[in-house]
Amino acid sequence: RQEQFRALRDVEPVTRDGQRIGLQMNAGLMVDLPQLSESGAEGIGLFRTELQFMIASNMPKLEEQEAFYRAVLKQAVGRPVTFRTLDIGGDKVVPYFRAHEEENPALGWRAIRLSLDRPGLLRTQLRALLRASAGSELKMMVPMVTEVSEIHAVRELLLKEVQHLSKHGHALPKKLQFGAMLEVPSLMWQIDELMAAVDFISVGSNDLFQYTMAVDRGNTRVSDRFDNLGKPFLRVLRDIVRAGERNNTPVTLCGEMAGRPLSAMALIGLGFRSVSMSPTAIGPVKAMLLGLDAGKLAAALNAALDDRSLSGETTREILLRFAAE
Ligand code: PEP
Ligand code: MG
Numbered sequence: 001r002q003e004q005f006r007a008l009r010d011v012e013p014v015t016r017d018g019q020r021i022g023l024q025m026n027a028g029l030m031v032d033l034p035q036l037s038e039s040g041a042e043g044i045g046l047f048r049t050e051l052q053f054m055i056a057s058n059m060p061k062l063e064e065q066e067a068f069y070r071a072v073l074k075q076a077v078g079r080p081v082t083f084r085t086l087d088i089g090g091d092k093v094v095p096y097f098r099a100h101e102e103e104n105p106a107l108g109w110r111a112i113r114l115s116l117d118r119p120g121l122l123r124t125q126l127r128a129l130l131r132a133s134a135g136s137e138l139k140m141m142v143p144m145v146t147e148v149s150e151i152h153a154v155r156e157l158l159l160k161e162v163q164h165l166s167k168h169g170h171a172l173p174k175k176l177q178f179g180a181m182l183e184v185p186s187l188m189w190q191i192d193e194l195m196a197a198v199d200f201i202s203v204g205s206n207d208l209f210q211y212t213m214a215v216d217r218g219n220t221r222v223s224d225r226f227d228n229l230g231k232p233f234l235r236v237l238r239d240i241v242r243a244g245e246r247n248n249t250p251v252t253l254c255g256e257m258a259g260r261p262l263s264a265m266a267l268i269g270l271g272f273r274s275v276s277m278s279p280t281a282i283g284p285v286k287a288m289l290l291g292l293d294a295g296k297l298a299a300a301l302n303a304a305l306d307d308r309s310l311s312g313e314t315t316r317e318i319l320l321r322f323a324a325e
Helices: 002-007 035-039 050-055 062-075 111-117 119-132 148-167 185-197 205-213 231-247 261-270 279-290 294-306 315-324
Strands: 022-027 044-048 081-084 137-142 175-182 200-203 251-253 274-277
Touching: 002 279, 022 035, 022 279, 035 279, 044 274, 050 062, 062 081, 062 119, 111 119, 111 148, 119 137, 119 148, 137 148, 148 175, 148 185, 175 185, 185 205, 185 231, 200 231, 205 231, 231 251, 231 261, 231 294, 261 274, 261 279, 261 294, 261 315, 274 279, 294 315
Parallel strands: 022 044, 022 274, 044 081, 081 137, 137 175, 175 200, 200 251, 251 274
Antiparallel strands: none
């Protein structure tokens, strides 16, 4: 099967009814980069910058961060890379960055919250990203956004860094794309404001599911208790796609759902046209979508999601049947 998937590497990811689906990969370390050309991914849809921090024994300095981002962009040879700013805390532990013990780390001082409280840390990272992307495109996004004001706060720091660099005669990126991860449910009720504030949205379905269903993603006693292909979560995802269409804001998804053929199929049925996944999943997902009638699936899935009766097949059963047929 590996061979079969490899043979698909250069095949265009187009569904049977002509829908093109952008397939990107997730990465975080230099060792991931060769997978870009091996998998046939169009780019890196999620670059987890905290990994450099997690494997280091102390805080990477500005120069180290810049050199690292520069090396990543060089290896990507023109394919887009979406850098996510530091997502420390919660399940992502950085040993030398000892915050005080928290009773609920997933709900605690993490990601953009921590970055905004330590603006020196964030500004250093933004500076490194800007410098590494001089003359090309910088595409970046912010994790764990809870309120739109956090986006504006990061943008302000970013503008300060741009001004600082241009004042000191540094070259700047030719183009800047600034996005937010949608992984905290509160954003569902600020979604139009959110989309007005960014260039793109990337759904972090791992955390969005965790916070929507109130189940710890790392606790196997509960993490599989509710179905991420059940009605509640699929309706959340559909609302995001619809908001993207309404606001003309590109929407992608970079959680584990994107990498499993059945859930990737569901995402296409919901209207996602771009997803990012672990590189080994690209072959299986592409094999799935080449045989998919996206329009027919969308009709069946939307009808199921609009149905308010609690009897009959679950949405997972409908998806399984569709996949089998
Ligand atoms: C997510 O939450 O879905 C995501 C992509 O980010 P991470 O798994 O790194 O939290
Ligand atoms: Mg996340």
